[in-house]
Amino acid sequence: MNYWLMKSEPDVFGIDHLKQAPKKTEHWDGVRNYQARNMMRDEMKKGDQVFFYHSNCDEPGIVGIMKVVREGYPDHTAFDPEAKYYDPKSDPDNPRWYMVDVQYVRKLKRNIPLAELKQYKELEDMPLVRKGNRLSIMPVTKAQWNFILGLE
DNA sequence: GCCAACGTTGGC
DNA sequence: GCCAACGTTGGC
Secondary structure, X not given: XXXXXXXXXXXXXXXXXXXXXHHHEXXXXXXXXXHHHXXXXXXXXXXXXXXXXXXXXXXXXXXXXEEEEEEEEEOHHHHOOOOOXXXXXXXXXXXXXXXXXXXXXEEEEEEEEHHHHOOOHHHOOOHHHOOOOOOOEEEEOHHHHXXXXXXX
């Protein structure tokens, strides 16, 4: 099993939105970055565990855990001219963008803010804590995963 | 293929 | 709201 971290803006889609969704499950649409796309399309597997990270908010940080319940499939919002992340270069016969479905597992006992995560030598290799990193989906090693859970 | 311009992300 | 970092676009 692999571990991941996915970012989302809580004002747009936060962990409570996921918790309140039908079956506590939602598709992770709107990703328009090739590195992140490749991970969702090729690498994220059913049962993989994912940290839910809140970005662009008062206190950015890891707030909970979810799991992959459906592996990569085409992001249909790219085909919809009305959608915010419409991409005319993606078409159903040759989809450019992919998404996975994720299901709410639980919140962490406390939110772990980015400012704190940056302090730990154990996490210095995470793209998350590197300056200027904008990747919205990233792999997490088992060691990093366990270390972060130990911070709860 | 290079690279300047531009747009976006996201912390602060 | 500012701005650094980075990805993408498009002219040449």
